[in-house]
Amino acid sequence: MVSFVIEHMEEDDQTTHTFPPWVQLEYSHMRTLAGPSSTVHFTHVSPTAASSLDSLLSPSSPLIPPLAQVEVHTEGVEDLMKAKGVSKERVCLLDPKADSALAPSDGEEFDWFLFGGILGDDPPRDRTSELRALGFPGRHLGSVQMTTDTALGVTKLVVVDQQPLDQIPYDDFPTIRFNKQESVEMPFRYVAKDGQPVMPPGMKELLYEDLDKGFDF
Numbered sequence: 015m016v017s018f019v020i021e022h023m024e025e026d027d028q029t030t031h032t033f034p035p036w037v038q039l040e041y042s043h044m045r046t047l048a049g050p051s052s053t054v055h056f057t058h059v060s061p062t063a064a065s066s067l068d069s070l071l072s073p074s075s076p077l078i079p080p081l082a083q084v085e086v087h088t089e090g091v092e093d094l095m096k097a098k099g100v101s102k103e104r105v106c107l108l109d110p111k112a113d114s115a116l117a118p119s120d121g122e123e124f125d126w127f128l129f130g131g132i133l134g135d136d137p138p139r140d141r142t143s144e145l146r147a148l149g150f151p152g153r154h155l156g157s158v159q160m161t162t163d164t165a166l167g168v169t170k171l172v173v174v175d176q177q178p179l180d181q182i183p184y185d186d187f188p189t190i191r192f193n194k195q196e197s198v199e200m201p202f203r204y205v206a207k208d209g210q211p212v213m214p215p216g217m218k219e220l221l222y223e224d225l226d227k228g229f230d231f
Contacts, residue, residue, distance in 0.1 A: 016174055017126045018048050018082075018166050019055045019105075021091050021145060022063075033063060035220055038070055040163045043214035045071065047167035048082035051174065054166075058090045091128060092148065100126055105150050108165055109142050112152030120153060121173030129162055155179065158186055158203040163214060167205055185211040192222045 020041070033041065041056065048054050059067060064086045071084045087094055095105065106124040108116070128150060130142045146152065155168055156179065171177045185206040191197040198221055204211035 015051060015053060016048075016121070016170070017053045017055060018044070018169070019057060019091055019094070019126050019128045020044070020162065020166075021128065021130055022056055022058045023130050023144070033066060033070075036217070039214035039217050039220065040161060041067065042070060043163045044166050045081040045084055047163060047212075048170055049174070050080035050082060052170065053083040053085065055085045055087060055094060057087045057094055059086055059088055061088055064088050091145075095126075102148075102150060107142070107145055107150035107152045108155060108169060109146055109150075109152035110154050110157075110159070111142075111146070112154040114153055115179055116153040116155055116169060116172050118172055118176040118178060121176070124151070124173075127166075127169050127173065129165055156203070158184075159201070160203045164202065164204050164212070167212065171205075183207070190218055190221060192218075192225075196222070196225060198225065 044054050056064075056067060067086050071086070089097075091105075094100075095102070104124055105126040105128055106116075106120060107128045128145065130145055155165055160168065168179070168182060171182055172179055183206040185204045187199055187201060188204060188211040189197050189199045190211075200211070204213060206212070
């Protein structure tokens with residue numbers, strides 16, 4: 015079973031001490047993208063936000079389609095590795111600055127795939143550097159920035175489904191249209207399916223709500 019680890023690096027809502035709505039949508043989407051043969055670990059989550067995330071990710075009805083297992087941790091990834099007995103050599107950091115691209119063979123080389131829980135900065139601020147400094151082996155997913163849930167989904171396609179990185183259909187910087195007058199261009203790469211970018215359910219509606227507020231990535 016492959017494990018995907020999201021080291022939470024976003025600020026929680028300081029009023030409610032929970033995740034902002036777009037974080038909730040992205041994190042929920044990861045369970046679908048990872049699939050039932052995987053586990054998704056969320057690490058470095060504050061105690062108050064951990065309770066919120068547990069509630070968010072606990073289904074009230076049978077899982078259709080089947081989703082990945084999920085574990086929420088207040089400790090960071092290094093402490094979780096010690097608790098689970100996982101060595102650093104078996105953890106792959108998905109890092110835009112890594113020398114090598116992710117390949118299907120990495121599914122045999124690594125047990126855990128680590129992501130910075132960052133919802134995409136435009137322009138990028140390289141917050142992955144905090145994890146890079148810990149010395150994990152790294153792989154990149156190409157030159158175009160992805161949202162974290164997209165990065166997880168692409169990683170699953172490569173290491174679990176054995177689909178080469180350059181054979182995955184992408185939609186770069188898609189324009190999301192709400193009506194004839196209103197639209198927004200997303201500054202990220204997404205996986206394309208049926209001619210549309212694969213985004214979390216509810217994200218389009220959230221983007222529309224935030225059109226007049228200014229969406230902070």
